[in-house]
Amino acid sequence: MDFKTLLFFFLATILIVAALRVITARNPVHAVLFLILAFFSAAGIWLLLEAEFLAMVLVMVYIGAVMVLFLFVVMMLDLDFDQLRQGFWRYLPLGALVGFVIVLEMGAVLAHRIFQESIVVPMPEESNTRLLGMLLSTDFVYPFELAAVLLLVAIVAAVALTHRGGKGSSGALVIDPADQIRVEAKDRLRIVKMPITREDATNEQSGEKKP
Amino acid sequence: MEEMIAQFGNQWFGAAWPSLWLVIWTLIKIIAIVAPLLLSVAYLTYAERKVLGYMHSRLGPNRVGPWGLVQPIADGLKLLLKEIICPSWANRRLYFIAPTLAFAPALAVWAVVPFSDALVLANIDASLLYVLAIGSMSVYGVVLAGWASNSKYAFLGSMRAAAQIVSYEIAMGFALVAVLMVSGSLNLTEIVHMQQKGWFAERGLSFLSWNWLPLLPLFVVYFISGVAETNRAPFDVAEGESEIVAGFHIDYSGMAFAIFFLAEYTEMILVAVLTSLIFLGGWDAPFAGLPDSAWWLIGKACLMLFFFLWFRASFPRYRYDHIMRLGWKVFIPLTVVWIFVVGIWMLTPWNIWK
Numbered sequence: 128m129d130f131k132t133l134l135f136f137f138l139a140t141i142l143i144v145a146a147l148r149v150i151t152a153r154n155p156v157h158a159v160l161f162l163i164l165a166f167f168s169a170a171g172i173w174l175l176l177e178a179e180f181l182a183m184v185l186v187m188v189y190i191g192a193v194m195v196l197f198l199f200v201v202m203m204l205d206l207d208f209d210q211l212r213q214g215f216w217r218y219l220p221l222g223a224l225v226g227f228v229i230v231l232e233m234g235a236v237l238a239h240r241i242f243q244e245s246i247v248v249p250m251p252e253e254s255n256t257r258l259l260g261m262l263l264s265t266d267f268v269y270p271f272e273l274a275a276v277l278l279l280v281a282i283v284a285a286v287a288l289t290h291r292g293g294k295g296s297s298g299a300l301v302i303d304p305a306d307q308i309r310v311e312a313k314d315r316l317r318i319v320k321m322p323i324t325r326e327d328a329t330n331e332q333s334g335e336k337k338p
Numbered sequence: 339m340e341e342m343i344a345q346f347g348n349q350w351f352g353a354a355w356p357s358l359w360l361v362i363w364t365l366i367k368i369i370a371i372v373a374p375l376l377l378s379v380a381y382l383t384y385a386e387r388k389v390l391g392y393m394h395s396r397l398g399p400n401r402v403g404p405w406g407l408v409q410p411i412a413d414g415l416k417l418l419l420k421e422i423i424c425p426s427w428a429n430r431r432l433y434f435i436a437p438t439l440a441f442a443p444a445l446a447v448w449a450v451v452p453f454s455d456a457l458v459l460a461n462i463d464a465s466l467l468y469v470l471a472i473g474s475m476s477v478y479g480v481v482l483a484g485w486a487s488n489s490k491y492a493f494l495g496s497m498r499a500a501a502q503i504v505s506y507e508i509a510m511g512f513a514l515v516a517v518l519m520v521s522g523s524l525n526l527t528e529i530v531h532m533q534q535k536g537w538f539a540e541r542g543l544s545f546l547s548w549n550w551l552p553l554l555p556l557f558v559v560y561f562i563s564g565v566a567e568t569n570r571a572p573f574d575v576a577e578g579e580s581e582i583v584a585g586f587h588i589d590y591s592g593m594a595f596a597i598f599f600l601a602e603y604t605e606m607i608l609v610a611v612l613t614s615l616i617f618l619g620g621w622d623a624p625f626a627g628l629p630d631s632a633w634w635l636i637g638k639a640c641l642m643l644f645f646f647l648w649f650r651a652s653f654p655r656y657r658y659d660h661i662m663r664l665g666w667k668v669f670i671p672l673t674v675v676w677i678f679v680v681g682i683w684m685l686t687p688w689n690i691w692k
Contacts, residue, residue, distance in 0.1 A: 130357065156432075156485065163478070183467040191474025195481070195504055199497070202485045254463035256524055 142168035380410035393651040420592035432486035437597035440479020444604040487589035495585025499576035505665040512673035513560040530620035542626035548619035564609035572653035614638035
């Protein structure tokens with residue numbers, strides 16, 4: 128067994144354990160961290176396959192940006208674990224069925240590959256980052272731009288959904304300083320004249336005052 | 339010498355020796371990078387206190403050793419000997435993993451940083467991508483530290499840090515897009531080589547051929563984003579003493595705190611070195627006739643580090659929403675516009691990057 132195979136099994140073991148812990152960890156923050164570990168190990172395996180661009184982008188996009196926001200949200204959630212686990216046995220049959228179908232489908236794809244002769248694509252000499260760039264800007268330029276436009280639409284939609292209108296980014300929270308200066312005492316404070324009332328003995332003891 | 343080692347190794351380990359020797363040799367190289375790095379981190383703290391001192395008309399540290407030169411060693415010893423306290427109800431495991439997660443990426447990036455033509459640990463094709471990818475992981479240390487300490491102040495600090503680092507990473511990435519457009523490569527060594535060519539370089543004024551001049555707005559954006567990424571003043575709201583005590587590392591003491599400190603200063607040096615490599619020509623000498631060497635890179639990095647300290651002495655801390663506005667509404671549009679300008683420039687007959 129050479130070093131590369133050893134490394135593969137090392138990374139694969141971590142990947143599987145981390146992926147299992149994602150769904151078994153009690154604490155959601157731990158689950159997110161295990162998901163990050165799983166991504167990182169997957170990036171390592173991609174590096175072993177000499178797909179360095181994909182590996183780097185996986186780390187940069189998923190670990191560096193997406194999972195940070197995930198962690199951000201999960202950390203601020205106040206989750207009730209018992210409530211989350213309540214429906215577990217009721218939903219288990221349906222979940223198991225869906226899982227079984229997925230495993231079957233993936234198995235079918237893999238089995239199809241096993242019966243065929245294994246396809247070994249020789250790695251090109253040139254850096255595959257450059258080759259990917261060439262392909263994306265020649266043969267696949269329209270799908271690539273379509274994907275970009277789709278993302279742009281998603282960004283615009285997200286902004287439109289959270290935009291509260293008005294001046295500034297946070298709408299109602301923005302106060303015009305000119306309005307603050309123009310304010311007068313009578314706008315803020317109202318003095319109410321009240322007749323004096325006598326306090327009875329019981330209230331005096333507790334120290335409370337009745338208006 | 340080399341033959342002796344090879345002979346000795348073959349005798350004791352047989353066929354496994356070449357691969358074993360590769361591992362040992364790589365480890366030696368790693369130590370050769372990390373040891374001077376940590377030493378410069380120690381003396382960067384000294385330089386910071388001295389520079390801030392002189393800028394405030396004070397003397398700075400001057401008690402321990404001649405001119406206070408042993409001060410960083412004394413500080414390090416003090417931190418090593420202090421007790422490490424873990425707050426009750428803190429998440430113990432994450433609490434102690436967090437400093438490691440902050441420090442490890444800061445060190446891992448150095449694997450691809452070239453110091454001169456041949457002086458690089460791993461000359462990989464996509465080294466700029468690697469720098470971005472590993473650099474983006476440093477946020478986890480800060481975020482987890484804040485969450486695991488089970489303190490409101492620490493949590494607020496880590497939330498601020500996370501939002502800030504994620505926002506400024508975008509501006510930083512966009513600034514680098516234009517750099518790799520003009521260099522045509524993701525390799526840091528190639529990026530430096532591209533800067534050694536040009537109209538000015540042929541006439542002996544190489545420093546005008548470096549990327550900083552044609553990409554001036556991006557140079558400024560990249561460096562300021564670097565300052566924001568490392569949570570340094572004036573962008574240090576993550577540890578704003580006046581509002582949230584000390585931010586994410588408020589509960590850390592002793593060496594656990596020191597590791598956050600080391601991570602911050604290692605990243606400062608990293609940003610300075612990367613700025614010098616990408617925009618200031620790396621190890622290229624500023625005038626023809628002078629020899630290219632790693633000392634130029636170190637000199638340029640020191641200049642950029644001085645800017646870090648100068649900023650800290652000069653600018654008051656930004657308000658949090660101003661930081662976000664600067665990142666999203668100023669830097670990102672600016673970089674996008676300049677990417678278009680560079681793209682159009684490269685298609686005109688006046689293209690200077692051929």
